[in-house]
Amino acid sequence: MDAKWVNGTWDLKQFEKEGKTDWDSVIVAEAKRRKWLEDNPETTSNDEPVLFDTSIIPWWAWMKRYHLPEAELLNGRAAMVGFFMAYFVDSLTGVGLVDQMGNFFCKTLLFVAVAGVLFIRKNEDLDKLKGLIEETTLYDKQWQAAWKEPESSSSTVSSKK
Structure with a gap:
């Protein structure tokens, strides 16, 4: 070994x-x-x-090794999500698959689908992403709380008078 x-x-x-x-x-x-x-x-x-765990290897490293199982899994998911998005847009708008390739909205959806597949490889990745979002909003909540006046101090001041 x-x-x-x-x-x-x-x-x-x-x-x-x-x-x-x-x-x-x-x-x-x-x-x-x-x-x-x-x-x-x-x-x-x-x-x-x-x-x-092969998921620790970054997605861009797998893209060069498209023939390996992890890359195949990512490519297969991206293809299925892309097909579903194309079908979904076709059913909503009536714009066929070929016509979608020239549409900015459809290209944006394709980019979002591929980015989603690359960033969310497992269910655990969703939990990590949720934790990251909670962490970023935590600082904003702390900042907002620092500028608020405490509600209990205003009620105690009025009751003392």
């Missing part, structure tokens, strides 16, 4: 080049590991679980 495989996952620090992770090398190493496992099946146990 590869020396970069440590405790059930790839040690990403060993894949660094010029201070950045070389995702192409990670993908190649994972493909070789899986091919080796196909050729040399072995029993597994819970003592040494595989913790590596």
Whole structure:
């Protein structure tokens, strides 16, 4: 097995080049590991679980490796979402698929669909996105709360008089 495989996952620090992770090398190493496992099946146990999750690899790295399963999954989802959006626009507007390609609104919907598939790869990604939205609005709520006068102080001042 590869020396970069440590405790059930790839040690990403060993894949660094010029201070950045070389995702192409990670993908190649994972493909070789899986091919080796196909050729040399072995029993597994819970003592040494595989913790590596391919979704940590950025989408742009998969785009160069379109023939691998993760990239195939993303491309398939993007195609189905795109087809559904085209069908949806056709049913709403009566504009056929060929005519949609020249329409700015349809191109925008296509961009949104592809971006959505790339950013939301699993259900957990939706939870992360919700957490990010809550975090960004938290600071705004704190800012707004800092400028509000406390309601209890105005009622206590009037009751003392």
